[in-house]
Amino acid sequence: DQARGAFAKTGLFDAKSYGDPVANLSLMGDMLTGFENGDIFLAYQPKLNLQTQKIESVEALLRWRHPQRGMIRPDIFVTMAENTGHIRALTEWVAQRAVADQRTLADSGLPLRFSINVSGRQLGDGSLIELLDTLEVSSPDQLCFEITETAVMGDPDNAVSDMRAICEHGFSISIDDYGSGLSSLAYLKMIPAQELKIDRSLLLGLAPQSREAFMLRSTVELGHGLGMKVVAEGVEDVETLEILRDVGCDLAQGYFICRPVPLADLTDWLKQERPAFLPEARLSA
Ligand code: C2E
Ligand code: MG
Ligand code: MG
Ligand code: MG
Numbered sequence: 001d002q003a004r005g006a007f008a009k010t011g012l013f014d015a016k017s018y019g020d021p022v023a024n025l026s027l028m029g030d031m032l033t034g035f036e037n038g039d040i041f042l043a044y045q046p047k048l049n050l051q052t053q054k055i056e057s058v059e060a061l062l063r064w065r066h067p068q069r070g071m072i073r074p075d076i077f078v079t080m081a082e083n084t085g086h087i088r089a090l091t092e093w094v095a096q097r098a099v100a101d102q103r104t105l106a107d108s109g110l111p112l113r114f115s116i117n118v119s120g121r122q123l124g125d126g127s128l129i130e131l132l133d134t135l136e137v138s139s140p141d142q143l144c145f146e147i148t149e150t151a152v153m154g155d156p157d158n159a160v161s162d163m164r165a166i167c168e169h170g171f172s173i174s175i176d177d178y179g180s181g182l183s184s185l186a187y188l189k190m191i192p193a194q195e196l197k198i199d200r201s202l203l204l205g206l207a208p209q210s211r212e213a214f215m216l217r218s219t220v221e222l223g224h225g226l227g228m229k230v231v232a233e234g235v236e237d238v239e240t241l242e243i244l245r246d247v248g249c250d251l252a253q254g255y256f257i258c259r260p261v262p263l264a265d266l267t268d269w270l271k272q273e274r275p276a277f278l279p280e281a282r283l284s285a
Contacts, residue, residue: 028084030066031077035093040064042097043260046270047115047231047251050244055270056251057113059146060098061260062090082121091118092131099135099143101263106138110270115144115174120151124158132169140170144195148176152187160190167192174231179219188226196223198249200234206243217247224248 034040044058062074081090094116102114122128128145137143145166152159163173174195175188179202198219206212216232223230232244235254244252258269 027077027080028086031064031081031086034064034066039066041262042094042101043262044101044266045253045260046258046266047253048257049251050241050249055112057115057144058266059115059117059253059260060094060101061117062094063260078119082119087119087122088127088131091116091122091128092134095131095135099137102137102142104263105267105270108267110267111138111142112270113142113144115146117146117176118151120148120154120159123147123151123162124155126162128162129165132166132171137171141172144172144174146174146176146197147193149178149183149187149191150181152191153182153184156187156190160192163192175228177233178223188222194228195231196226196228197231197233200254203232203234203240206240208243208246213243213247216243216249220247220249 031040041063042060043063044060046055047057047059048054049056062078064072064074064077066072078087078090081087098114098116102112105112118128135143147163152163166173172195173191173193174197175191175193176197177199178188178196180199196219198216202212202216202219204212206216220230229250230248231251231253232240232249233253235241235244235252235256237256240254241252241256258266261269
């Protein structure tokens with residue numbers, strides 16, 4: 001109960017307390033309730049094509065508005081689900097919800113590709129493969145699985161074999177958070193992916209002609225050379241967007257374009273004639 005007090009104080013479940021088994025158990029119980037009453041939901045963040053200036057796809061991101069503890073960050077409760085054996089169920093829920101929302105959006109005249117995030121923990125244990133057959137997507141190339149590169153490192157053979165299965169079903173794979181942590185070219189070479197997603201950390205300190213810009217350009221070229229589309233995540237200002245276009249990055253995602261929002265808000269936003277974020281004059285240089 002001391003732990004619960006600590007949560008209540010911050011209003012946010014924090015990683016320090018996450019090792020407490022009693023607190024975990026209680027939070028996992030809350031999670032089941034959260035699904036039932038809609039406190040756990042998916043928010044969607046669009047990906048902007050930098051050439052066409054059109055929204056091409058959206059990424060599903062988990063949200064949990066806890067009635068007592070406030071917003072709980074997804075990476076924290078995803079980790080908890082991993083450690084308590086609930087990750088398969090969570091991924092399945094996310095996938096089915098996203099596919100249903102994709103259908104809803106298509107029915108209202110907005111057909112878009114969807115991405116979901118998949119926990120690295122699940123990769124290689126075969127559970128994803130079972131899930132693949134149950135997904136009713138209009139066309140498999142409309143669903144993408146975002147997987148971090150580090151997910152492959154534990155058990156490369158089995159991880160890559162699961163990834164191949166995803167591709168054989170016609171779904172696509174995106175390498176998430178590329179350039180953060182332990183990026184290794186040896187692993188990158190093995191992964192059968194169609195999209196490379198550059199981590200936000202690579203966008204920090206970006207200025208024209210800077211070392212950062214050089215690294216960004218090289219990473220984009222690396223992705224292209226390996227036959228992938230390149231996406232930058234965490235774009236927060238127009239200057240960054242312009243540098244991304246300049247270095248040939250294909251897609252961008254970030255607060256500057258649109259925050260992750262519930263489906264209804266996404267639909268409204270997409271239906272605007274021209275989203276207000278697009279400063280036409282500067283972008284169409
Ligand atoms: P991610 O997949 O790399 O998602 C990108 C994160 O950056 C998201 O955080 C997003 O809200 C945030 N972001 C987007 N634009 C900006 C920006 O312009 N600036 C900044 N500072 N941040 C931005 P979020 O939603 O908190 O998710 C964190 C991580 O939790 C995700 O990282 C992903 O690894 C994990 N996650 C989220 N949803 C799921 C899920 O359904 N399943 C699994 N397994 N993991 C998930
Ligand atoms: Mg992602
Ligand atoms: Mg990412
Ligand atoms: Mg991330």
